[in-house]
Amino acid sequence: MNICSYLSTLGGGKSYILRTNKVLRQLLTDSLASKYSFFGSRKDKKAFSELLLKKVVISKYLL
Incomplete structure (x- = not known):
């Protein structure tokens, strides 16, 4: 099972x-x-939007 498939099993309700x-x-x-x-x-934080992890988290909604 790949990481995107696993994340899609976590649930959490109907809300994105x-x-x-x-x-x-x-x-x-x-x-x-x-x-x-x-x-x-904000406050010298790093950009989550630039991480590959962002794509993995978002891709779970496209399965």
Whole structure:
């Protein structure tokens, strides 16, 4: 099973927000997540949108 297929099994409700949050909680620790914002434009954070992980998380909704 590839990572996208696995992530699609995590569930989290019908809302994309709830599912995305559940997936991210499984993949990232709080200390790592605190170093990122989506675009990286706040408080010297890195851009999550530039990571391959973003594509993996989003691709689970395209299966």
